[in-house]
Amino acid sequence: xxxxxxxxxxxxxxxxxxxxxxxxxxxxxxxxxxxxxxxxxxxxxxxxxxxxxxxxxxxxxxxxxxxxxxxxxxxxxxxxxxxxxxxxxxxxxxxxxxxxxxxxxxxxxxxxxxxxxxx
Numbered sequence: 001x002x003x004x005x006x007x008x009x010x011x012x013x014x015x016x017x018x019x020x021x022x023x024x025x026x027x028x029x030x031x032x033x034x035x036x037x038x039x040x041x042x043x044x045x046x047x048x049x050x051x052x053x054x055x056x057x058x059x060x061x062x063x064x065x066x067x068x069x070x071x072x073x074x075x076x077x078x079x080x081x082x083x084x085x086x087x088x089x090x091x092x093x094x095x096x097x098x099x100x101x102x103x104x105x106x107x108x109x110x111x112x113x114x115x116x117x118x119x
Contacts (some may be wrong), residue, residue, distance in 0.1 A: 001093075002037060003063045005055040009079055009086035010048035019081050023051060026075045030055060033069075035062025048083055060092050067105040076102070 011019050023041055030039045037056040044050040053075075057063040065071055077087050090101040 004091040007053040009082040016049035055079045064105045
């Protein structure tokens, strides 16, 4: 069953170009990941500039694997450019979750890595 991740955040106009290029790099890489059905970035110019990211994954395990990746950590770092708290939603199993999903998935990934001798 497909699952969806949606993020919307505002940045200052002078940051928009650099942030947009960095996010587009993450989007392009995500599109090549196993399980990614679609990944898109929309930009609404103004003051502030609004960025909207939408990813659709073939399954919750695929999204979870993505959230545990270094690539996603890069995206999370880019969210720090937001001038107000970003809107972050994960639609999974018929309900919508927020940043708690990321924390849970990343914690599960660290536990799995530790169990298998990775760290």
